[in-house]
Amino acid sequence: MLFKDQIDFVLQHIKKNKLRVFMTVLAATMGCAFLIVLASIGFGLQASMEEEILSNQSVTKIEVMGGDAQFTAEEVAEIESVENVQTVLKTTTMDAEAKSFFEDRETISGVRLTNFTDYASIAKPLAEGTYPKNENEIVVGYHFGQTLLNEADRKLIEEKSKAAEAEGTYYNGEEEGYKSSLIGKEIELAISSHDNPDKLSERMTYTIVGVMPRPGYQWVIENRIYMMDEQRTALENSFKQVMVDDSASDFQLFNERYDIYAKSLEYVKPILEDLRGKGYGVYSVTEQLDELNIFFLVLKVGLIFVGTIAVLIASIGIFNTMTMAVTERTREIGVLKAIGASPKLIQRLFLMESTFIGVIGTVLAIAISYLVSFASNLLLPIVLEAATGEANFSNIQFSAIPWQLVVIAATISIGVAMISGLRPARKATKIEVMQALRQEL
Amino acid sequence: MMIKVNNLQHTFSIGKKGKEKTVPVLRDVSFDVKRGEIVAIVGKSGSGKSTLLQILAGFMKPEHGSIVVNAQEIASLNEAGSAKFRLDNYGFIFQNFQLMPSLTAFENIELPLKLKGMKISERRTRVEMIMKKVGLTEVADHYPNELSGGQQQRVSIARALVTNAPILLADEPTGSLDSETEQDILMLIQQLNRELDLTFIIITHDEEVAMIADKRFRMHDGKLVKDGDHRVI
Structure with a gap:
């Protein structure tokens, strides 16, 4: 029998029992949609957590245990010689405050020194401008302009903060500050110690040439100043002007931190193993991700298992429908067998019918699941924000349906539908011709 | 010889499990059928004629004996082989016509050709030709419930003829018809039979039907007795 004729045959019988087939398809749809939506929670939460972990950290970054471990030039050279190491980035943090003055505005920031050639090779693109090429050029954090406040801004922030506090919320001052571009603007910088913030050094003039990208965590206010390593002596001299106790010679103004960067993600693991073999204490966020992935794998398998139970319940409906179909069509099956239909063909026709129910149910379930997933990601944050009064849910993905989940769910759903139809289909092949033909018309 | 049946024996078990009784239904049945013959097997209900038809058609296997049709021993065929053999060699005419109620007359006749996997265009030509032959052209698009008993049986005959099968097995072919239509x-x-040189084996209890046969056999308690050569046209 031609495949087209087989399809026509199956569709003809489905048309005859529209309502029953519709109800069975509905059950299959609900079972499969339940499976997809349930498992999508595991996929969604995993995606959210991965994004949370990776948003503020580079996946190619290999951190050194202790962070502030000091490396000698030989050690840096040894690490850099490891295959596929992009760079060993030294970042120096100044343990003092830097007060910036611009027009009638001012702000207090931390200062970091680095080698911008190395930094540029591993960092995300700047939000604005370029990296410094001259010693008096600096890059500022993404929120530097926002924190440059004048008296009017401070008053406004105070008022808004009080109002927010009365409502039980928090105001972060995002509406105030310097709103125009800072590129090319000159600022004056004075250093003060943490112990005596009021005593300021002589002002130094710097030109802002770049603005760092927005930090991954939305709640972080990043207003640091980034300078070339060469500014270390100038900062040291400024700090000497404001040191509270000259005898505190053991005070360390600068703390150095080394981070190792691999050329790409695939090299992180071999580099980690190599460096550990050489005795360095190193770790990477990717290892944290590995553990997270194992946890979510178990969770997803569990959710798919629970969802499969719903599909199995729906399969009872398919089994019943197909058994009814075989019983009702006993005489027709008898005629088909009598005129020469092979048992295989009869079995295939009934299996096609149950597969059809499974396929239609699965296609509808996938469409419905995407709608439910989209709606839950849109509405759940609003509901949760309204219920808890906090505004931290907009970044959480409650549900995600990757193509792998669609494939798994479709395989389970269609597979179960086919298995449900197998027994009735076999029963159809066992029907005795003469008995079938003697059935009442 | 087109059909050669030799020493067919078959029994049925009746009664409760453990207390079954074996009842013989076919006892040493043997007969031959030549190409182009009309053979009638006449018998009362329970005489074993339906069992003989089932075995001849390959719906069931005999306990003993052999049936050779067109040089093929059909008792040794498996279910799939038996189905293929039926499709190629037999056409069936049933008492209750056994048409598919959801198919039109045309589609009912077309069904065996679909099973053969014939292309649509070839099927159409063949079905139209057969419908013309049995006088059904006017009712091609009618469903079985829109046809008279005689028309339904003509559809059933057309369905049996459409594959060019050389042997037609008819089980009480006029059992549901009035005498005029019969x-x-x-x-x-x-x-x-005359025009296409077809072989007919007719199972019937009706002596009038049996009268058109070239050869008549009478079944009684599972035994087959030749009734002599008669042909009434």
């Missing part, structure tokens, strides 16, 4: 159908069978 005569029409019997004449059609005789006409097809």
Whole structure:
């Protein structure tokens, strides 16, 4: 029998029992949609957590245990010689405050020194401008302009903060500050110690040439100043002007931190193993991700298992429908067998019918699941924000349906539908011709 | 020889499990059928004629004996082989016509050709030709419930003829028809036998139907007795 004729045959019988087939398809749809939506929670939460972990950290970054471990030039050279190491980035943090003055505005920031050639090779693109090429050029954090406040801004922030506090919320001052571009603007910088913030050094003039990208965590206010390593002596001299106790010679103004960067993600693991073999204490966020992935794998398998139970319940409906179909069509099956239909063909026709129910149910379930997933990601944050009064849910993905989940769910759903139809289909092949033909018309 | 049946024996078990009784239904049944013959097997209900038809058709296997049709031993065929053999060699005419109620007359006749996997264009030509032959052109698009008993049986005969099968097995072919229509159908069978050199094996309890046969056998308690050569046209 031609495949087209087989399809026509199956569709003809489905048309005859529209309502029953519709109800069975509905059950299959609900079972499969339940499976997809349930498992999508595991996929969604995993995606959210991965994004949370990776948003503020580079996946190619290999951190050194202790962070502030000091490396000698030989050690840096040894690490850099490891295959596929992009760079060993030294970042120096100044343990003092830097007060910036611009027009009638001012702000207090931390200062970091680095080698911008190395930094540029591993960092995300700047939000604005370029990296410094001259010693008096600096890059500022993404929120530097926002924190440059004048008296009017401070008053406004105070008022808004009080109002927010009365409502039980928090105001972060995002509406105030310097709103125009800072590129090319000159600022004056004075250093003060943490112990005596009021005593300021002589002002130094710097030109802002770049603005760092927005930090991954939305709640972080990043207003640091980034300078070339060469500014270390100038900062040291400024700090000497404001040191509270000259005898505190053991005070360390600068703390150095080394981070190792691999050329790409695939090299992180071999580099980690190599460096550990050489005795360095190193770790990477990717290892944290590995553990997270194992946890979510178990969770997803569990959710798919629970969802499969719903599909199995729906399969009872398919089994019943197909058994009814075989019983009702006993005489027709008898005629088909009598005129020469092979048992295989009869079995295939009934299996096609149950597969059809499974396929239609699965296609509808996938469409419905995407709608439910989209709606839950849109509405759940609003509901949760309204219920808890906090505004931290907009970044959480409650549900995600990757193509792998669609494939798994479709395989389970269609597979179960086919298995449900197998027994009735076999029963159809066992029907005795003469008995079938003697059935009442 | 087209069909050669030798020493067919078959029994049925009846009664409760453990207390079954074996009842013989076919006892040493042997007969031959030549190409182009009309053979009638006449018998009362329970005589074993239906069992003989089932075995001849390959719906069931005999306990003993052999059936050779067109040089093929059909008792040794498996279910799939038996189905293929039926599709190629047999056409069936049933008492209750056994048409598919959801298919039109045309589609019912077309069904065996679909099973053969024939292309749509070839099927159409073949079905139209057969419908013309049995006088059904006017009712091609009618469903079985829109046809008279005689027309339904003509559709059933057309379905049996459409594959060019050389042997037609007819089980009480006029059992559901009034006497006038019965005569029409019997004449059609005789006409097809003459024109197409078809072999008919008719299972019936009706002596009038048996009268059109070249050879008549009488079944009684599972035994087959030849009734002599008669042909009434």
